[in-house]
Amino acid sequence: MAIANSLQTSHGSRAPIDKPTRHHGTVHVIELRCKECNFCVQFCPEEVLEISDHYTPRGYRPARVKTGKEGDCIACRFCEHVCPDYAIYVVEDSP
């Protein structure tokens, strides 16, 4: 995804000259650890995540990235930090 494009969408038409380039991340969910607590889903600032419709062997529906939102993660890592079960983490894509 073109970084310039994403900047335009979120910050208007002028690319900020005094701000670093916007970060982008790929979300990984370790499904077997997820307990469907919803913390990541609820507090993701970009609303990238949702609860999936399948169940893990432990009986929880793990978090996942919404279809079509794969490119929207800004690698803020809030999901990673708030997850009580070390079940989700974000790898920042190189710009």
Place this chain on the structure above:
Amino acid sequence: MTANAEVALPPELHPYDHLLRSADLPTIWCPGCGIGTAVGALIYGFEQAGVPKEKRVIVGGIGCSSRIVFYAKTDAYHTTHGRTIPFATGLKLCNPSLNVVAFAGDGDLFAIGGNHFIHAARRNMDILVVCINNFNYGMTGGQGGPTTPAGALSTTTPYGNPEFPFNLPNLAWATGATYVARWTTLDVRRLRNTFADVVNRHGFRFVEILTPCPVSFGKTNKIGSGVEEMEYYQALEVLKSRVESTEITKTDIELGKPIVVGTFVDRERETFRERYVRVVAKARGSKS
């Protein structure tokens, strides 16, 4: 909690896996419990502050929070109910190069262990005390305790709590703590930064973490799920830093009222150890 062997974990690893007893995951904590978030923040604090791995020591008591010892990969001591602080005291005094954290719940630290808390704060013992405050006894099924807000429901206050709770930051300040902060698990960023800032410091440091306990406190008081308790915090949190000492009494927690969070106290005071080293010098000097 189910056994881990049933399905092999996928190859990708959480960045904290090497700092966790990861073979024992998932944790025993309920879905929507915030303790794991606090544990992750503490691990981050150790990493960020550059505390060598072998110097990290966590002392737990008894209760949900104290289960930290079974997940965070440090030297870990799971002691008796209420006794984290005196155990940590002996440990720290006999090996001052260790970075010692007493991590326990509100019932453990302030009901059965309250006496130890105030005396360790008075002595300015070199330990970081982390209190998971979920406003009730979670592990035993949601009984009222020393932090249950007045009027709140629990299995032992079915008509509403007739008692007033402790204001923990106020207590810590009054008894001599050199650093006092309160965050909720929603403030995970600030919490992480707080830990990174304070793990390496000296003196008696206290961090209170308001934590959702959906199966007990949240359910009984109709706050709802863990995420709903987080939203409750989001709605009521007021950030105030460096509260003046005369203002610290205004950080009481009442049901449905604003919750003041922030770093309330940050001061310096001679520690027990610093003073005791002088005792040793005096004892050795005067007798030689």
Place this chain on the structure above:
Amino acid sequence: MSEARSVTEPPNLILSPVWDRPRTGTQFLSGDHACAEGALYAGCRFFAGYPITPATEIAERLAERLPEVGGQYIQMEDEIASMIAILGASVTGAKSMTATSGPGFSLMMENLGLAYMMEVPTVVVDVQRGGPSTGLPTTVGQQDMMQARFGPHGDFTSISLSPQSPQEAFNLTIHAFNVAERLRTPVLLMMDEVVGHMHERVVIPPPGEIPLVARPRATVPPEEYHTYRPGPDLVPPMALAGEGYSVLFTGLTHDEDGRPVTTYAAQKVLVPRLRDKILKNRDVYERLGLYKTEDATTLVVAYGITARSARRAVDLGREKGLALGLFRPISVWPFPAEQLRSLKNVTKIVVAEINLGQVVLEVRRIAGPYAEVVHVGNPGGQVISPETILEACMSPRRAKP
């Protein structure tokens, strides 16, 4: 973050334990002070306590002496805190001790149980006074002996030593540390008010003359180490805090890695091992005082201060031509049962102790089938006289009911 104070420990706060102030030679010491000196000799460098009569003098002596040798004394907020602080100290490798009397001993029970379960070496001194409750703070009792054996909840095996003099208080305190270290277990020194407060000649040998024992330590690399995997002697080698082993100690029933496994299967491995590591290593701790027992048909069993009255009673009886002997368990628990049974001529045993019948229960269990077992005691408050003991030795055998 203030950089000046950001290091974990400034070098000027590291105390290096030294032993350059031994008070050796012949001294005139109370039992309490002799116990304190024994602790120092043994290498104890951490004492946590709370004042209580008649054990306070141990704390006072150590408050003065520990800083002289680079050790630390801390007065805790209560005996609960004292008991667990010494466990925290011990997991770093420090030799630690606390001292108390009945009421404080009661408060220590829960964390004493933790020490058995977590296998933390330490020494607990109980200078016994009359009880129950506040009882007789300033006078003698031997009423905590069953508490020493069974005080904490659950099954465990206590090692309890009982000195009869200040000299023995000194020597047994060293022995207590050696045993605690060797077997990774708390050891109880069951003194009494009279031994604690009496002043007598005590000889403190030069450092090194009495051998000191160190705990078994982890030698394998961390990947191969298991916190609770026992050696052939059933004692798990101990990794200390800060050695990089990420040890996991818990009071919950646990597996060899210290992980909580709260099942019958785990319990039936762990708890019997904790018992067996004591019972199968008797040579480590067992000490016995025998006096004129070879031909004795009547035996006095006594420990602590009462053993001194008993010895006099034996002499008085011998003067009258009676075949009396003294059996003095210095390690009262576990009771030296085999040695008692091996005295084949004995038909009568008088157990003298300052209580209404405690160790006598164990003696009766062991010797009841072949000997008449009689108890001589009082409810606390005074020493039992040699005459009282002799009288019990001479009284005719009770008719079988």
